Amino acid sequence: MDKQTLQQFEALCVQEEAPACQTGCPLHVEARTLARLAAEGKTGEARKLLDRHLPLGGLIGYLCEGPCRDHCRRAELDTGLDLPLLERYILLHSSPARPMALPGGGKEVAVFGGGLASLTLAWDLGKKGQRVTVFHTGPAGGRLLSLPPAQLPEAVLPAVLEQLRQLKVAFTEVPAFSQNLLERAEADFQAVFLGFDDPALPPGSLGLAPGQLETDPVTLALTDRPKIFVCPLAVRENPRFIDETAAGKRATGSIDRVLQGVSPSAARDGEGPYPTRLFTNLADEPPRPPLPPADPWRPTEEECRAEAGRCIQCQCLECVKKCAFLRHYKAYPKKYARVMYNNILTAFGIRQNNTMINSCAECGLCGEICPQGADLGKFCALAKRDMVATSHMPVSAHEFALEDQAFSNSPEVAFHRAQPGAAQSARLFFPGCQLPASMPGQTAAVYQYLRENVAGGVGFFLACCGAPARWSGRPGFTGQTAVFLRETWERAGRPEIILACASCRLFFQAELPEIPTVSLWEVLSALPLPPGTMAAEPLALHDPCAARGDAATQAAVRAIIAAVGQPTEELPLSGAATRCCGYGGLAASTNPELGEMYARDRAGDTGLPLLAYCAMCRDRLRSVGKPALHLLDILFPGACPEAALARPAPGLSERQEIRRKFRNDLLKTVWGEAPPEDSVEIVMHITPEAARKMELRRILHRDVAGVILEAEAGGGGFVNPATGRVLASLRPRQVTFWVEYSRLDDGSFDIHDAYCHRMVAPGVAGVGADSPASLEGHDAKGGRR
Numbered sequence: 026m027d028k029q030t031l032q033q034f035e036a037l038c039v040q041e042e043a044p045a046c047q048t049g050c051p052l053h054v055e056a057r058t059l060a061r062l063a064a065e066g067k068t069g070e071a072r073k074l075l076d077r078h079l080p081l082g083g084l085i086g087y088l089c090e091g092p093c094r095d096h097c098r099r100a101e102l103d104t105g106l107d108l109p110l111l112e113r114y115i116l117l118h119s120s121p122a123r124p125m126a127l128p129g130g131g132k133e134v135a136v137f138g139g140g141l142a143s144l145t146l147a148w149d150l151g152k153k154g155q156r157v158t159v160f161h162t163g164p165a166g167g168r169l170l171s172l173p174p175a176q177l178p179e180a181v182l183p184a185v186l187e188q189l190r191q192l193k194v195a196f197t198e199v200p201a202f203s204q205n206l207l208e209r210a211e212a213d214f215q216a217v218f219l220g221f222d223d224p225a226l227p228p229g230s231l232g233l234a235p236g237q238l239e240t241d242p243v244t245l246a247l248t249d250r251p252k253i254f255v256c257p258l259a260v261r262e263n264p265r266f267i268d269e270t271a272a273g274k275r276a277t278g279s280i281d282r283v284l285q286g287v288s289p290s291a292a293r294d295g296e297g298p299y300p301t302r303l304f305t306n307l308a309d310e311p312p313r314p315p316l317p318p319a320d321p322w323r324p325t326e327e328e329c330r331a332e333a334g335r336c337i338q339c340q341c342l343e344c345v346k347k348c349a350f351l352r353h354y355k356a357y358p359k360k361y362a363r364v365m366y367n368n369i370l371t372a373f374g375i376r377q378n379n380t381m382i383n384s385c386a387e388c389g390l391c392g393e394i395c396p397q398g399a400d401l402g403k404f405c406a407l408a409k410r411d412m413v414a415t416s417h418m419p420v421s422a423h424e425f426a427l428e429d430q431a432f433s434n435s436p437e438v439a440f441h442r443a444q445p446g447a448a449q450s451a452r453l454f455f456p457g458c459q460l461p462a463s464m465p466g467q468t469a470a471v472y473q474y475l476r477e478n479v480a481g482g483v484g485f486f487l488a489c490c491g492a493p494a495r496w497s498g499r500p501g502f503t504g505q506t507a508v509f510l511r512e513t514w515e516r517a518g519r520p521e522i523i524l525a526c527a528s529c530r531l532f533f534q535a536e537l538p539e540i541p542t543v544s545l546w547e548v549l550s551a552l553p554l555p556p557g558t559m560a561a562e563p564l565a566l567h568d569p570c571a572a573r574g575d576a577a578t579q580a581a582v583r584a585i586i587a588a589v590g591q592p593t594e595e596l597p598l599s600g601a602a603t604r605c606c607g608y609g610g611l612a613a614s615t616n617p618e619l620g621e622m623y624a625r626d627r628a629g630d631t632g633l634p635l636l637a638y639c640a641m642c643r644d645r646l647r648s649v650g651k652p653a654l655h656l657l658d659i660l661f662p663g664a665c666p667e668a669a670l671a672r673p674a675p676g677l678s679e680r681q682e683i684r685r686k687f688r689n690d691l692l693k694t695v696w697g698e699a700p701p702e703d704s705v706e707i708v709m710h711i712t713p714e715a716a717r718k719m720e721l722r723r724i725l726h727r728d729v730a731g732v733i734l735e736a737e738a739g740g741g742g743f744v745n746p747a748t749g750r751v752l753a754s755l756r757p758r759q760v761t762f763w764v765e766y767s768r769l770d771d772g773s774f775d776i777h778d779a780y781c782h783r784m785v786a787p788g789v790a791g792v793g794a795d796s797p798a799s800l801e802g803h804d805a806k807g808g809r810r
Contacts, residue, residue: 026411031366037399038359042303044339046106049096049298051271052085054078056093056108060336063111063329072119075112080148080270081185082121084169085141086112087177088266092298098305098339103314107332110318114329117178126192130154132284135210137202137231140167140222141266142256144189145273146280151192153281158195158214160206162225165196168264175322201225204232211252216280219255222269244279244289245272254279271297304396305339344391344401347598349622350384350612351391351401358391358401365408369417376417382408383422383615386623387496388570388605390598402610409498421783423497424759425723426614429681433458433489434509438684441513444482445696449518451481454545457526458489460640462680463655465687468525469694470661471545475523478552484517485695487688490529491536496611507536514540523548527571527578527639528609546638549660550581554588557659560666563592564654565631567646568603569639576601582638582656591659596630604630606645613645617721624649634670644674676716678726707733708773709766715776724762724779731755732764733774750777759783 046056055074062071075083089109097105132155136143139161147157164170166182190196199206202225210217221228228238238255240247245254254276260268275296279289313335318328344358345351354361361381368378385405392400412418420427432438438458444450454472461468475483491506510533514522524530525545533542566586572578579600586593598604604627607613613620628635628651637643638656646653652670662669675683689700707730711719719729732755736742742753754763765778 026366026369026407028366030407031362034362034399034404035359037395037397038357038362039302039304039397040341040357040359042301042341044303044305045096045098045301046093046108046339048301050093051267051297052078052274054093054108056106057336057338059108059111059115060106060333061338063115063333064336066326066330068115068119071111071115073122075115076122080145080274081141082124082181082188083112083116084177084181084185085266085270086116087181088172090265090267092267096298098307099310099313099335099337101307102310103312106336107315110321110324111329111333113322114324114326117323118326121184121188124148124152124188124192126152127154130284131156132216133158133214134280134284135160135214135217136220137207137210137218138167138220138223138226138256139163139165139196140220141169141269142222142260142273142276143167143218143220144185145270146218146220146277147189147194148185148192149274149277150280151189151194155281155284156193156195158197159189160197160199160202160210161223162199162201163223167222167224202230204230207231207233207253211250215252216283217253218276218280219253220273221256221261222264241290243293245276246279246289252283302397303339304341304343305337306341306343307337310337341396343394343396344399347394347604348391349607349619349626350386353384353619353622354381358395358399358404361401362404365404369408369411369415371417376412379412379418379422380616382412382418383610384612384619385610386570386605386607386612387610389573390570390602390604393573393602405610406496406498410500413498418498420759422615423493423499423611425677426493426611427497427499427502428758429677430458430489430491430493430506432681433684434506438681438688439488440688440692441484441486441488441517442692442696443484443517444476447482447484449482449520450484451520452479452523453484453486453514453517453520454523455486455488455490455525455529457524457529457640458684459644459680460525460657461487461687462683463640463644463675464657464663465683465690466663467655467657467661468687469691470663471525471549471657472691472695474555474661475548479548483523484520485691486513486517486522487684487691488513490526490532492528492532493611495532495536496609503536511537511540525640527569527575528641530575530578531571544575544578544581546578546581546585546656550584550588554585555660557589558662558666559589559591559659560634560636560654560670563594563633564636565596565633566593566599567596567606567627567635567637567642567653568599569637569642570603570605570609571639573601573603585656585660586636589659591636593636594631594633598630606639606642608641608645614723620645621649624651627651647672648674676720677723678719681725681727706730708771709733709776710769710773711776715778719779722779722781724781728757728762728781729764729766729776729779731757732762733766737768 044057047053059071059074075086079085091109093108094105099105130153134150134155134157136147136159139159147159150157165186169182240255247253256272260272282289316331318324364378365382368376382405385402387402387406389400389402392398454475456468472485491503494502494506521541521543523545524542530542533540568579605623606627607620607623624645628646628649634652635646636654640655643653643655654669658669692698693700732753735755736753742751744751750765750767752765754761760781760783762781767775
């Protein structure tokens with residue numbers, strides 16, 4: 026991953042964009058922050074914010090016309106926020122910070138005029154340490170002098186002028202402005218600003234004809250006299266206090282660049298008002314009309330805080346609101362992308378954010394709901410692949426899921442056959458690895474239904490598609506799986522593959538686009554459906570995240586539900602915007618706690634039982650206590666719907682054993698093939714607590730049995746003399762398993778505890794270095810400890 030990739034993704038996320046009130050303000054006052062501070066009663070902090078943005082000790086805050094109100098998103102609900110009211114209250118009840126001039130500078134600048142634009146430029150350049158001389162006729166202040174005290178308190182302007190003098194700004198009163206005075210200033214000073222905000226300063230008084238006042242719209246410099254900068258004509262003809270102030274600040278930027286020897290047009294993007302890309306969802310925001318203050322010139326604290334409380338605090342965070350992963354890590358995609366990029370670049374030490382990268386379900390929800398289409402899942406997948414390629418993502422993060430995939434594609438489970446009695450079939454049913462492990466009876470029933478109703482015959486192919494390998498970011502293992510699937514498909518006569526799993530379909534489309542596929546639901550929706558058994562109560566339909574972009578499958582499922590008459594309701598987040606159950610991206614495998622949050626989020630979207638058409642979705646939702654059915658529970662019921670709603674999700678060991686048994690039973694009942702004899706097994710009684718720990722720690726029954734068989738065959742172990750329990754270990758691959766068990770008189774064993782670790786002891790016999798390459802070839806070898 027290079028920096029350009031990071032920057033391209035960052036450009037999509039708008040969370041850090043300024044709100045419309047700030048970008049619409051000529052001075053870019055942080056109105057959102059100001060409103061929050063005012064609502065919290067933090068007047069002192071609010072004053073510091075104003076002092077950062079407003080020149081002249083915040084004087085403009087008394088006068089601002091509030092153009093931000095025209096850009097405020099609340100105006101779409103009632104009326105825009107009255108920020109000038111907040112500014113006035115804050116200024117009246119706080120003291121300005123003392124302006125400090127930077128050292129150095131010392132360049133000389135002449136200012137013609139004593140009004141707001143001229144004083145603003147003098148203030149800003151004075152703070153930069155430049156020597157500013159303000160030429161004016163009569164008292165400095167321009168039209169500020171004629172404002173009523175209610176609008177501009179009498180003490181404010183004298184205090185500002187005194188602060189300007191403290192900044193070494195010189196005030197020179199002249200009897201009149203003239204062409205000679207301008208020419209002398211142009212010769213003696215390094216820059217000149219014509220504010221034209223003095224009543225005695227019409228352009229003609231300086232010998233400048235209208236055609237000689239053409240300025241660069243960005244720098245405000247005269248086109249033929251680059252040392253002279255002029256307040257824009259539009260501001261002079263239709264003066265607003267805020268525009269005069271902004272003109273002074275724009276001219277400051279130009280003159281400051283000239284004094285530093287930089288082009289005055291350099292880096293001027295973002296000055297003045299501009300549109301924002303920040304998206305703010307107002308759907309759940311109620312109207313809150315303002316309460317007019319009793320005296321708008323002197324608002325009370327209660328009136329100020331009430332008005333500030335109307336601020337929506339505009340931000341996007343649409344994806345964070347709806348994603349367990351983003352919410353858990355308390356940030357937004359742009360920030361996550363930086364963290365991931367820095368994690369990749371870490372040269373030494375621990376990469377603290379590997380777990381975070383692995384915890385994204387890569388489900389695409391964020392990209393779907395983001396106004397700019399920022400899909401953090403794709404960025405996570407890219408980061409994961411980069412880290413795997415540079416050996417910075419340990420295989421341990423995904424090892425269990427990869428071993429489970431390898432088991433599903435081993436001779437113990439995987440097989441393919443044409444429809445009985447045929448050499449080849451026009452179609453091949455591929456149920457995936459999770460559906461047979463969760464619902465073997467319904468899987469067999471739907472296959473029988475397909476054989477009886479689909480012309481041209483339907484063969485059967487039991488295997489794992491390879492999604493875990495792809496999610497793990499390991500292209501070697503992914504490619505090996507794709508080769509295995511392609512070769513099997515070619516031996517089967519290149520049939521169209523009927524896929525029951527949406528994740529399988531995504532894998533085939535991405536890795537095996539040459540293989541024609543169709544979803545099981547599209548096939549079923551075109552056939553006469555079995556009578557099925559409806560649930561007694563309405564169900565909420567859950568779309569799997571892998572079907573997010575599969576409108577045809579979504580439509581087929583809804584057509585089937587309508588045909589059988591099952592009452593259902595759509596969830597708020599469904600179809601293209603559906604939530605993930607947490608299985609995607611191996612999120613639940615690498616971060617079980619967060620994986621549960623994914624499932625609980627989805628379960629909490631409705632009070633109704635859920636109807637899924639993905640086996641893993643159904644089981645994960647059921648694992649957090651949510652009553653849930655699979656669509657095949659209705660079409661091919663193995664039990665009454667009420668019992669199916671409560672059917673527990675099988676555990677990890679149970680899934681593998683069910684797959685193996687399903688294979689053997691199907692070969693026997695459909696093709697009349699004798700299954701292989703079961704290997705010798707031991708009888709184990711696993712306590713509920715030990716079973717819970719084994720599930721959490723990804724320890725299979727066969728792992729425990731292997732430890733016991735090794736120990737009982739003379740492989741050693743530790744015996745507790747007080748309890749008689751044995752503690753034994755075995756390292757069959759890159760993991761060492763420890764089991765605490767008791768021998769029973771009937772030859773069986775009680776299992777009290779089990780745990781595992783990946784530590785190795787260099788130099789100890791039988792213990793070698795771990796190599797993630799073993800998984801690439803489906804070969805897991807390791808020493809015994």
